[in-house]
Amino acid sequence: MITYRTPRLGMATKARMKATNPTIASIRPLNQGKVFFPLKHYSQAADRLDEILTDLAAIIHPELYPDYKLRHFAEMPGE
Numbered sequence: 001m002i003t004y005r006t007p008r009l010g011m012a013t014k015a016r017m018k019a020t021n022p023t024i025a026s027i028r029p030l031n032q033g034k035v036f037f038p039l040k041h042y043s044q045a046a047d048r049l050d051e052i053l054t055d056l057a058a059i060i061h062p063e064l065y066p067d068y069k070l071r072h073f074a075e076m077p078g079e
Contacts, residue, residue, distance in 0.1 A: 001029035002059070002073070006037045014078045034059075035076040042072050 005011035011020070014035055018025040029035050036059055045052060048071075055072050058065035 001027070001033065001035045002056075003035060003037050003076075006040075008040065011037070011076070014076055017076070036070075036073045037076055039072055039074055045072055048072070 003011070003017070005017065011017050014030050017035070018030050024030065042052075051071050054065075054068075055070050058068045058070065059073065062068075
């Protein structure tokens with residue numbers, strides 16, 4: 001799952017997101033999967049669309065991008 005909610009907006013963990021949004025608390029990404037959010041500089045990275053798309057490809061197909069380090073997104077911790 002990719003969300004626009006970031007630690008700066010009060011969503012520092014998946015547990016916090018579940019507590020804040022009970023209607024989505026049972027969805028798979030919040031319980032068994034991964035949740036990603038854009039980093040602070042994301043909104044100023046329009047000139048780096050290739051990097052953003054590579055990040056998204058690596059998020060969707062991590063097996064095709066072993067050892068890839070995300071540049072514009074981060075994984076939200078569980079707790």
